[in-house]
Amino acid sequence: MAQKKFHSKASKFLYSRYIAGDSKREEEYDEEIINAEIARKIYELRTKAGLTQQGLAERVGTSKSAICRLEDADYDGHSLSMLKRIAEALDKRVVIRFLPAKRPRTA
Amino acid sequence: MAQKKFHSKASKFLYSRYIAGDSKREEEYDEEIINAEIARKIYELRTKAGLTQQGLAERVGTSKSAICRLEDADYDGHSLSMLKRIAEALDKRVVIRFLPAKRPRTA
DNA sequence: CCTAAGGTTCTCATTTTTGTGAACTCTTTT
DNA sequence: AAAAGAGTTCACAAAAATGAGAACCTTAGG
Numbered sequence: 001m002a003q004k005k006f007h008s009k010a011s012k013f014l015y016s017r018y019i020a021g022d023s024k025r026e027e028e029y030d031e032e033i034i035n036a037e038i039a040r041k042i043y044e045l046r047t048k049a050g051l052t053q054q055g056l057a058e059r060v061g062t063s064k065s066a067i068c069r070l071e072d073a074d075y076d077g078h079s080l081s082m083l084k085r086i087a088e089a090l091d092k093r094v095v096i097r098f099l100p101a102k103r104p105r106t107a
Numbered sequence: 108m109a110q111k112k113f114h115s116k117a118s119k120f121l122y123s124r125y126i127a128g129d130s131k132r133e134e135e136y137d138e139e140i141i142n143a144e145i146a147r148k149i150y151e152l153r154t155k156a157g158l159t160q161q162g163l164a165e166r167v168g169t170s171k172s173a174i175c176r177l178e179d180a181d182y183d184g185h186s187l188s189m190l191k192r193i194a195e196a197l198d199k200r201v202v203i204r205f206l207p208a209k210r211p212r213t214a
Numbered sequence: 215c216c217t218a219a220g221g222t223t224c225t226c227a228t229t230t231t232t233g234t235g236a237a238c239t240c241t242t243t244t
Numbered sequence: 245a246a247a248a249g250a251g252t253t254c255a256c257a258a259a260a261a262t263g264a265g266a267a268c269c270t271t272a273g274g
Contacts, residue, residue: 037203061263064264065223068223071221080145080185081262087205087208093141093206094141096141098194098197100198161250171251173232185231188260189231189232
């Protein structure tokens with residue numbers, strides 16, 4: 001039934017970015033990495049909850065295409081309100097933190 | 108120069124909510140509490156960085172009134188993109204987590 | 215082969231968030 | 245007292261996210 005496509009996009013993205021060794025522009029990618037991480041987390045939580053995109057969509061009160069969009073690593077439009085809705089639907093809560101900017105510098 | 112109004116709103120909000128003993132509807136407030144927390148954190152980070160709303164606004168690339176809005180505990184429109192901009196301006200990074208819904212139940 | 219489930223992508227109307235300036239309060243400084 | 249600095253609030257235009265349906269791909273099953 002399902003496709004063997006895990007969170008392929010997110011992974012692929014993280015890989016290509018991290019391995020690329022583009023260390024000088026890491027900061028620029030930080031933003032995109034956060035998006036990819038969120039996408040992956042949503043995917044993870046959804047599948048672990050045994051839900052299809054359709055199923056989660058119903059719980060959240062939106063459409064499958066909207067869920068799909070959220071699980072796209074390239075999606076840059078995450079809002080806190082949506083994350084909260086997702087979390088609630090999966091019996092989780094969202095926590096936001098401001099941590100010191102990681103500057104691994106020369107790895 | 109400044110006003111002696113700390114993060115009064117955030118505090119007031121958290122107080123009134125927590126102390127109210129409205130324990131049966133805590134979940135409903137969870138959402139609002141997150142907003143209040145974000146507002147407080149932004150205020151905290153900004154002042155600790157020795158910046159005025161105007162100063163932070165310039166770094167972020169927006170107006171003082173926009174910053175003021177973000178520090179309002181009742182503001183419900185936080186977007187991840189804005190939080191990332193704020194974080195970047197303050198040399199921080201945003202971390203999002205989905206934690207198990209806290210159900211302190213009968214405290 | 216045909217069908218259905220799960221997922222992806224596209225488009226577009228609607229809703230929400232952001233940007234901005236103005237007006238106002240309070241406080242400190244000159 | 246007047247002016248300037250910091251913060252708040254309001255209103256409205258501009259930009260961005262969401263809602264939703266349709267079309268499409270792929271795999272699993274009958």
